[in-house]
Amino acid sequence: MLLLAVPLVGLVGLGAFVRSQIAVIEAMTRYVVDLQIESLVTLGEISRCGSEMRVHIRTYLLADGEASQNRAEADLRQNQAKLNDLLGTYADRLISSEKDRRLLTEYRELIREWSSECEKVIALLAAGRRDDATALFFSGPLTKLGSRSNDVLREWTQHNEALGTSAGMSAVAAIGSARRNLLIAVGFAMLLASAMGLLTFRRIVLPIRALQTSVESIAGGDYRSTVPFVKTADEIGALARAVDVLKDGAGQMAGQRWIKANVAKLGATLHSAASATEFGQRLLSGLVPILGGGAAAFYIAEKDPPHLRRIAGFGLTGGTSATDRLALGEGLAGECARERVAMTLANLPPDYLRISSGLGGAAPVQTIAWPLLSPSGLAGVLEFASFWALDASEMALMEELLPAVAMSLEVLSHNLATQELLVQTQEQARELELRNEAAGRRACYDAMHSDAGAALVRSQDFPAMMQLCAAAILRGVGSVFARIWMIEPRTDTLVLCASAGLYTSLNGSRARVKV
Numbered sequence: 052m053l054l055l056a057v058p059l060v061g062l063v064g065l066g067a068f069v070r071s072q073i074a075v076i077e078a079m080t081r082y083v084v085d086l087q088i089e090s091l092v093t094l095g096e097i098s099r100c101g102s103e104m105r106v107h108i109r110t111y112l113l114a115d116g117e118a119s120q121n122r123a124e125a126d127l128r129q130n131q132a133k134l135n136d137l138l139g140t141y142a143d144r145l146i147s148s149e150k151d152r153r154l155l156t157e158y159r160e161l162i163r164e165w166s167s168e169c170e171k172v173i174a175l176l177a178a179g180r181r182d183d184a185t186a187l188f189f190s191g192p193l194t195k196l197g198s199r200s201n202d203v204l205r206e207w208t209q210h211n212e213a214l215g216t217s218a219g220m221s222a223v224a225a226i227g228s229a230r231r232n233l234l235i236a237v238g239f240a241m242l243l244a245s246a247m248g249l250l251t252f253r254r255i256v257l258p259i260r261a262l263q264t265s266v267e268s269i270a271g272g273d274y275r276s277t278v279p280f281v282k283t284a285d286e287i288g289a290l291a292r293a294v295d296v297l298k299d300g301a302g303q304m305a306g307q308r309w310i311k312a313n314v315a316k317l318g319a320t321l322h323s324a325a326s327a328t329e330f331g332q333r334l335l336s337g338l339v340p341i342l343g344g345g346a347a348a349f350y351i352a353e354k355d356p357p358h359l360r361r362i363a364g365f366g367l368t369g370g371t372s373a374t375d376r377l378a379l380g381e382g383l384a385g386e387c388a389r390e391r392v393a394m395t396l397a398n399l400p401p402d403y404l405r406i407s408s409g410l411g412g413a414a415p416v417q418t419i420a421w422p423l424l425s426p427s428g429l430a431g432v433l434e435f436a437s438f439w440a441l442d443a444s445e446m447a448l449m450e451e452l453l454p455a456v457a458m459s460l461e462v463l464s465h466n467l468a469t470q471e472l473l474v475q476t477q478e479q480a481r482e483l484e485l486r487n488e489a490a491g492r493r494a495c496y497d498a499m500h501s502d503a504g505a506a507l508v509r510s511q512d513f514p515a516m517m518q519l520c521a522a523a524i525l526r527g528v529g530s531v532f533a534r535i536w537m538i539e540p541r542t543d544t545l546v547l548c549a550s551a552g553l554y555t556s557l558n559g560s561r562a563r564v565k566v
Contacts, residue, residue: 095300331363499527517549
C-alpha cells in the first residue's frame, strides 16, 4: 500500500504542481492576450482611424466637386464615430495603469481639438472661402495638433508594448522556472512527467520566444518579416495574429510618415522656385531619386492654341526623341493631358528610350504620365520612366504629391503674372513721366515764345524791348542768365544791349567785344 500510495501521491503532487505552474503561465499569457494585445490592436485601429481622418479632411479640402466633398465628409464623420467608439471601449475595458489612463485622456483632448479645427475648415469651405480653408489647413493649428496627437499615440503604444513585453518576459521567466522544477520532479517521479514537461516546453516556450523575436524586429522597424504561428488555433495563435495586426498597422504608419516627409520636403523645395523652369527642375531633381531613379520630363500647359511645353528634364540623353512641344492627344503626355487621367505604358520595347549613366545604360520597362490638375484646370503633365514598376507606397506618394505640386505651380504662375504686370505698370509710369516732362518743357518754350513775341509787339523802346526778350528767354530755358548782343553798325564789335539773370550791367568792361 505504501509503495502504491507514494507513486500515486507523487503523481497527484506532480499533477497539482504542473497544474499550478501552468495556471501561472496561463494567467500571464491571458494577461498578454486578453488585455495588452487587445490594447495594442485597439491602438492600431485608433491610429488607422486618425490617419484616415487626416486623409479625409485633406480629400474634402482638395475635392473639386460637391459629390466628392460629401463623400469625404461622410467618411470623416464615420471615422470620427468609430474613433470615439474605440476610445470608449479602451476606457471601459483596457485601462491597465494610471499612465495608460493619462495618455488616453490626453489623446482624447487632442483629437477633440483637432476635430474642432476640422469643423472650422469645413465651415470655411462650405461658406465658399476655399483660400481661407486651405490656409487654415496648411498653416493653422491642425498640423501641430496632428503632430502632438501622433506623439501621444506613439508614447501610448510604446507604453502598452512595454507592458506586453514585460508580461511576456515574466511568462518566459515563469516557464523557465517551471521547466527547472519539472526536471527535478521528473528525477523523482517518472518518465511521463518528463514527457509532459518536454511537451509543455515545446508548445509554449518556443512559440513565445519566436513571437518575442518577431515583436522585437517589428519594434526595430522590420515590417517585412513574417510572424510565426498565425494559423495556430490556441492562445499562441491569437497572440501571433495580434502581433501580425500590430505589424501591419505599424507598417502603414511608417509608410504614411515616409510619404508625408517626402511631400513636405519636395513642397519646401518648390516654394522657393523663381521661375517655371526652376520649378520643374527642382521637382524632377528631388522626385526621381526618391522613386529609385530613371528619366523624367515635366510639361506645363499653355493656351492659344492649347499645347504642352517641356520646361525640365531629368536623365534624358542627347539622343532622346522627346519634343519640346506636344499637342493635346499627341503621345503619352498629350493623351494624358487630354483625358486628364494617369496613363501607363508597360513592357516597353528596347528602342523606346535608354536611361544611361557613366557606368552603363538600359531600357526602362515602364513609363507613366500623370496630369497636374488644379481648381482652375490642367496645369501640366509629369512623365516618368523607370527600370521597374512603382510599388504601392510610391504610387501613394504620387497620389498625395501631385495635387500639392499642381497647387504650387498655379501659385507660381499667378506670382509670375503679377510680376510681369508690375513691370508693365512701371514702364507705363516711366513713359508717362517722360511725356509729362516733355509737355512741361514744351509749355515753357511756348510761354517763352509768347512773351518774346508780346515784347516785340507791345514795347516801343528798343532797350526795354530787348530786356523783356532776354527775361523771356531766361524763364523759358531755365538758365543762369540770358544776354542779347548786337553788331555795332559799320564795325566788327558786339555791343551788349540786354542782360537778365546773374549779371545785368550793360556798361561794364565786357559790354563790348570783338567779333
